[in-house]
Amino acid sequence: MNKVRIALTVWNGRIAPVFDVAGTVRLVEVDGEIVIDDRLVSLPHSTGMMRRVAALVEENIDALVCGAVSRPVHRMLVDSGIKVHSFVSGEEDEVLKALLTGGLEENPFIMPGCGMGRNGRGCGRGAGNRGKGRNRGRGFGPGRKEV
Amino acid sequence: MDSTKAILESISDGVFTVDSGWKITSFNRAAEEITGVPRAEAIGRECSEVFRSSMCETACALRESMSTGRPVLCRSGYIVDSDGERIPVSVSTAVLRDEKGKVLGGAETFRDLSEIESLKNQLQGRYRVGDLASRSSGMQKIFKLIPAVASSPTTVLIEGETGTGKEVLARAIHSSGSRRDEPFAALNCGALPDALLESELFGYRRGAFTGATGDREGRFIAAGDGTLFLDEIGDISTAMQVKLLRVLQERVVTPLGSNKSITVKARIICATNRDLDSLVQSGEFRQDLFYRINVVRLEIPPLRERPEDIPQLLDVLLKKHSFAQGVDVKEYDPQILPLLMGYSWPGNVRELENFVERAIVLSTGVEITIQDLPVEILPRRNKAAYASGTMRGARADTERQMILAALENNRFNRTAAALELGIHKTTFYRRIKALGIPLPESDGRS
Structure with a gap:
């Protein structure tokens, strides 16, 4: 038995663009690649980020798949013991399938601007060149030092 | 066409266009810089997944424009860029x-x-x-003095009503x-009896009195090279005033039960x-001690004398307590401002x-409204109206207050009160009964 509880923030059949304001979570429990439970839960808008994270912790989830997420919230999620797959985009069913088969890091599921492939740059995946302009190079990982 | 493109590339505002299926069809240089998404990756992708804004799900300006056919101007929100930074933005759509x-x-x-x-934050600074x-002129004067006062070792006296923020x-x-x-x-000097205050301030040595089982250093010493704040200094006894004066003059303290003096820094x-x-x-406070502590005197004006500070204080306190309680920062309905600014705030900022x-705890919505105000802040004559929310309630409350005032003015003589109000005695009694006003036994005639 290898049961895992996964949460996906969804909107219009796709992964919701921003976790910080996402209104709906799809909770899926899988055993291997078999879906045992699949339901929608609403995350009310205008509640604090701590409550938002606490709501997921209460659901006892192991992993979260979401779109863009701001850094403090990402940190809260990780500190709560949740494995976070952030800056993910695409049809929710395809994303779920990719997660279960190990293909989530493939290009079609990575949000634009978040790098190409496994060793790409940024958006919660680590270091590297962050494009141009203001504040670039400040990812979650040991990014380029600002000058 | 080329000149339009050149203009779009040169401006500092981000610009993108979408087709009717919400796919990005153009993305200018500023849009690349602000979002951190290269144009090549943005073109052809869902706009919500490129723009990643707090407005996409519930308040998309573009969707509103597309459905109404009208432009939307300057809607505020934030986007989450490729680095996970929230960037505040203002958007307009057509x-x-x-x-x-x-x-x-x-x-x-x-x-x-x-x-x-x-820049706003710097200005706030x-x-x-x-x-x-x-922002009030009274407080600005104090703010200007703070750097000079802070850099000197002089004794400071802060005066102000309770809750004004002396500490x-x-x-x-x-x-x-x-x-x-x-x-x-x-240390709050007003809260402690003399013996306790003395041991708190000066400390004691083991065996100095019954129960002194060990050494204890007083606050004068505990403050080290820092600051000792003595609140409610006007409430200490004359005996304590003498002891305090000695410390301030000689800059030394002698713990109880010790014969060794320690320098106060x-x-x-x-x-x-x-x-x-x-x-x-009146002789309750020693003049010599007063002169000793009254070197630099700062007087904090009460909140009722600086109502212009209330909006800023509200913002600061809403942020502070929303953060402490782990909720999103609440807004307030601008309608409550005149009521808050008109209230006397006897307890001041506290x-x-x-x-x-x-x-923040009790309001259920995203903003604090008139319903969340405690009754003492509502204007006195409107309490009933706000409580009942009706014209009838407001009228009954006004009538009740006028009748009670007239009765009190005429020592509860009903005839005189009716005369003062310009109504017939029978009408007067009918209104008293209808409004349920209790009447005392005495009628003011005896």
Whole structure:
């Protein structure tokens, strides 16, 4: 038995663009690649980020798949013991399938601007060149030092 | 066409266009810079997944423009860029049509507000010192004095009503000067009887009195090279005043039960909510001690004398308590401002802070409205009207107050009260009965 509880923030059949304001979570429990439970839960808008994270912790989830997420919230999620797959985009069913088969890091599921492939740059995946302009190079990982 | 493209590339506002299926069709240079998404990756992707804004799910300006056909101007929100940074933006949208008026898609322009936000914060800084926030001229005078006072070792006397923030000011002085890394010790002198106050201030040695089982250092010593804040200094006894004067004059303390004096290095800040001048005149406060502590005197005006500070204080306190309670920062309905600014705030900033904390806990919506105001803040004559929310309620309350006032004016003589109100005695009795006003036994005739 290898049961895992996964949460996906969804909107219009796709992964919701921003976790910080996402209104709906799809909770899926899988055993291997078999879906045992699949339901929608609403995350009310205008509640604090701590409550938002606490709501997921209460659901006892192991992993979260979401779109863009701001850094403090990402940190809260990780500190709560949740494995976070952030800056993910695409049809929710395809994303779920990719997660279960190990293909989530493939290009079609990575949000634009978040790098190409496994060793790409940024958006919660680590270091590297962050494009141009203001504040670039400040990812979650040991990014380029600002000058 | 090329010149339009050149213009779009040169402006500092981000611009993108979408087709009717919400896919990005163009993305200018500024849009690349603000979002951190290269144009090549943005073109052809869902706009919500490129723009990643707080508005996409519930308040998309582009969707509104596309459905109403009208532009939306300057809607505020934030985007989450490729680095996970929230960037405040203001967006404007319009519909794109072909020559025949058929909708081709939409255009969105957005402006990075982070620099404006940071300038705003710098500007706010002019009105803030430590945890004190104020725009009023009275407080600005104090703010200007703080750097000079903080850099000198002189004794400071802070006067102000209860809840005006005397300790907050003392902490601001402490943290603005070179002593900021040293201890800040505070003691409320009014709360302690003499014997306890003495041992708290000066400390004691083991065996100095029954129960003194070990050595204890007093606050004068605990403050080290930092600051000792003595609150309610106007409430200490004459005997304690003498002892305190000696310490301030000689800068040494002798712990109880010890014959060894220890040098006091801490700066002393005293505070009181009483009028020390009149206490000196009435002989309750020693004149020599008064002169010793009255070197630099700062008087914090009560909140009712600076209602212009209320909006800023509200913002600061809403942020502070929303954060403490782990909720999104609440807004307030601008309609409550005149009521808050018109209230006398006898408990000053502390009372305002308590109101904010209570309102954050109790209000169910995203903003604090008139319904969340405690009854004492509502205008007296409108309490019933607000409570019942009806014209009838407001009229009954006004009638009740007028009848009670007339009765009191005429020592509960009903005939005289009716005469004063200009109504017949029978009508007067009918209204008293209808409004359920209790009448005393005495009728003012005897």
